[in-house]
Each structure stands twice: as C-alpha cells, then as structure tokens.
Amino acid sequence: MNKLFIILFLLTPSFAYATWGAFGSKPIYKEPLAYPRSPETGFATNTSEYYGKRVYYFEAIIGVNIPCVTYENRNLILQFGMQASTWMDLGYKNGAFPLLTQDFYLAAPATFRYKDFSGAIKFNHISSHLGDGVDVLLDEVLTDEEKAEYEKLKGRPSVDVPLSEPVTYSRDYLSAHLSYDFSIHGVQSKIYGHIGYIHKVHPQGLKPWFLGNGFESTYYMKYFAPYYAQDVTWNQDMDSVDYSSQFGVIVVPDDNALFEMRLAATIYIGSDRRGQMVGRRLKQFGFGLFIR
Template identity: 30%
Template sequence: MRFHYGLVLSFLFFISSVSYSAGPRDDRFLEGYVSAMLDMRFGLRNVIANVENGRLVLDPAQLKGQDPQTVADVLSTVEGLQVVVGKPGDRTIPTRERHAGTHAASASEKLTRYTGWLPPTKAFDALIADPKWPRFSASIQFYQSDEELNTVGSANFGATLPFYGWEGLGAIWQVGLQASVFSIFNLNASSTDLVNSDFFVALPLSVRSGPFSAQTRIFHQSSHLGDEYLLRNRVNRINLSFEGFDLLLSWNFGDVLRVYGGGGGLFRTDPGTLKPWFTQGGFELTSPYPLWTELLYPVAALDVQAAEGTDWNPGYSARAGVEFRSAWLEGRRLQWLFEYFNGRSPNGQFFERHIEYFGTGLHFYF
C-alpha cells in the first residue's frame, strides 16, 4: 500500500537526525540566541556570549551601562539557559538564586507571554499536519491518479489570533479568533486556474496547564469553485457550507513528543444530507538536536481524521521537514515540510473524492 511507503519515507528524515550529539550544538544555538536577544532588546552588539553546558556568565563590563540584573532577568527566560552575573572564571552564584525575586520575576515574565490583551504566545499550539489548520503557506502538490488534477499549487492565508488571556483554576486560558482562506490552483492549466477556495472562521477557547493543553471552538466554513475552473469544466457547483464545533486535547512529553485527539460535529449544513460527526488524532515529533546548523531542527507529524460521512474510513496527512529557529522568530513558527496525503479531499467542493498526493512547501504560523 503506497501510504505505508510514503509514511516510512517521511519519518526516516526525522529519525536519522537524532543521532547528532546534543551538548556542543545546544550551547552554540544558545550563544546565537543570546547574541540576537542582546542586539534586539538592548542594542548590544559584539558581546562575547560563551555558553558552556547551558550556563552563561554575563560580564557587566560588556553591557555598556545597561543594568546587569535587568539583562540577566530577560536572558533567564530562555529555556535551557542558566545566567550568572560576573566575570568568566569567577565563582558566581546563579542569578535566580542570588536574588530572591528573580525566579518570581522570570515566572511572571513567562506568564505575560500568555495573558493580557493580544498575548504573543498561544495556549494551544498549531497542528502542523492538519491540512486545514489556519496558517500562511505555499506548497506544490503532485496528485496521484486523479481524474482531473495533476500538479496543484496550494496557497493558504490565515492565522490564530488570541484576543485575551488570563490565569485561573490553576491554568492559563485564552479566547481569540481563527480565520483562513485555503485555495488550490491547477498548475497544468494554461491560465493556472483557481480550482477551489474554502473560507474558514472560528472562535476558539484554549487552556494550558503544564504539559496539557486543549481547545474547543465554534466554526464556519463555506466553499467556492474558481470561475476559470467552472467555465472550463462546466461542472455543477455544490453550495457547500456548514457550522460546527470541536474539542481537541493535547499532551506534551517533554519537548520531543506531542500527542493529541478529539472530535466534533456539524450543524446547519448545506446540503442537509451531510453527516455530522468526525474524529481527529495524531502526534508530532520535534528533534532536540539541530540539523547541520543551529537554525534548523527536524520535525515530523501525522494527523488522522475520520468522519461519519466516509463510513469512518481514516484519512492520513503526514509531514516532515525542518523548523527554522531564531530570536527573530520568537513566538512564531517557520517550517519547510514534505507532505503526503491519502484520504477524503480536504478541499470543500471535492469533499466526496478520495485523493492522494505528495508535496512540499513553506509554512508560517504566527
């Protein structure tokens, strides 16, 4: 079965990366991250940032009058970095121990990433293998044995925007907005016809507590065929639109493995014959070790969805590639992924078709 071959090839890329040594590469990544933060937050350039085993000694003489404790507090929010103030070779005490309020300040700064108006960090992370998760992306897809499409361009424009976050009941809560347009184009047509566009909007409520996170939302989707495609093919358009709700639960095992699952239902469907119930689950793998340089980290994911309308036959979406990491991308995710899909078409007007494709593209979440 071709699905198994596609899945194996996708994940070999990830598995082959984990044999790299962690220590020196992690330190070098942290050095680059610290240098970028010092430049971006304090205007400090050419600061020598030597990190050894995750420990940075911050020399006040290099800070050009900046308050060493303020700089140390900001740098201490970097995961995996221990900051001490002093000169290299001094017997120094870690900043968080030497100042009683530092640990609380660090925890408070981390909390502000999730709370308040327009928080920069989302309580529920994007599902990178879900074809219909709001994001900005551009990819090329090669359909297998399809009756109409061969080479397809996919262009998506969307995002998740948390409006407000707060702390309560031992967890972090956020409400916000999701919106996206998912479009595909026939790259074999002389005019690169727009084939289908799906318009999606949702109101999500998200929660996070330690390694656990969850999201529930009410959403609307409507689907439209492209004018060029209609004129060229003379097909009967389906007036497809629906509202729905879903619930997703997620658990992180450290920084490497994430598993999730959930389901939902549709209501106010057009056509009214759409069966409402569906389920979704999957997992994501993120390598703790960089690949080639400290900017590229291997990632891989599998998303499985099944619906009552397809007699619960599952559809598979597998993706693997690299994630770009830099201080300039803090709070955002930029990925180059190879992808494989086998199942009911996620493109609204073609929801009754079974499709299979391979592809590759750039995906940006913010």
C-alpha cells in the same frame, strides 16, 4: 460574615498571582501541524489524480490565529481568540494561474494550558467556492481523442460537459481538542485527540461526527529542528478514515520571533476535504513552506 472573610482570605493568594492581557500574547494551544485544516500561512506545490489524470497545482494558504484575551494564574492559562484562514488551489495554464478551489474558515476558540496539557473548545465555520474548477487543468493532459469526445458531447442536449459543477458547501460545527506535550531523550513530542459535531451543513444529509488523533515529534538543534507529524481522522460524512502527514525541518526561531517557519513534504490520503470535492478519493503529495 466570618465565613465570607475566611473564603476571601483563602482566595487572596490565588488572585495575587493572576494576570490579564489583551492582544499581546502568543497562542497557548498550538494547532496540529499535519491536520489539513489548521489555520496558518503557506505555499505548496501539490499533485494528485483527477478523473484518472495526474494534475499539478499550487496551494496558497493565508491564515491567522489571534489571541484576544489571556488570563494566567500560576500553572493555568486561559485564552479566548479568533482564527481565520483560506485555502486556495491555483493551476497554471497559458501563463496565468486560474483559481481552482477556495475554502474559507472562521473560528472562535476558547483555549487552556495547564502544565503539559493544552486544549480548546471551538465554534467553527467552513464554506467553499469552486472558482474556475480543476477541469481547466485537464486540457493539458487529455489526448486528442478524449478532447474530440468532449467536443461531441457539447452538441448533445441535456448533457453536462463540465466535470465539476459549483455546489453550495458550508458547515458550522463545534469541536473539542486536547493535547499532551512530553520529551524523551531530547525529542519534543505531542499527542492529541479531537472530536467534532457538525450542527449545520450544506448540502444536507451529510452525517455530522468526526473523530481523530495524531502525534508530532521534533528534535531541536541550534538552527534547525527535523520533525515528523501525522494525523488520522474519521469523518462520518464520507465514512472515511483520512491520513495526513508532514515531515521536514523547522527553522528554530529566537525568543523574540513573531512566527515560526518550516519546510515540509506533505501526504494526504483519504476523502477530499475541499468543499467542492467532498466525496472524491484523494491521494495528494506535495512540498511547501509554512509559517505560523
């Protein structure tokens, strides 16, 4: 009994500093800016080559990161929340915006922050849908001879004319993330690493591991903060090392702001991570407005 009282006596100062909160906190783990599947909200104009032809399209992103429960004890903060996001590629043709591809993302993250370290363990789900397909944009760039060749193919039996066919693509995976914040001569920086294992995937047969790292550097001024961010991730499903980067400016929010806004040029070189395009090589460049 005496030992029990001693243990409670030692723990009492720790509990005195502990606080709990629900839905009122900000996320304690900040998702990487350059990682192509970080949940946020934004709109970008992108360009890439598709079957050797350059196409232009819009990317609309709707995402949210909701902290549900937060526990804080001195320098240690623990948080459990929910994340959801969708990425939609929209073309432009005949005054309308055909839906090209759409990917959906859901996650349940358990995150922590201790001084300058932060991280997360997440259960994630991604699935995708083709929409009208990128093929609709080719009508703007194909020559008359190429269009005539496609018309001939339509009349032949057992010939699939569409360049992209809808496929069932979804994956459930576990991921772990760790980052470290530091400052050098007024430049706020972060380095991070992440690893993941896909335990359920369609189409079957894709290999399960991915591993990556990246860094971000931001120089804060009174109203704006120039920044550069990059991510390099090896995806075993396509045995591809994928490079993604952003450089732009952050509009410095005040202390009571609900969100942070930034303008950025974007680059992605690697295996296409859109579910309907997995396996294709992609060199994509763009410019967009992002909010988180």
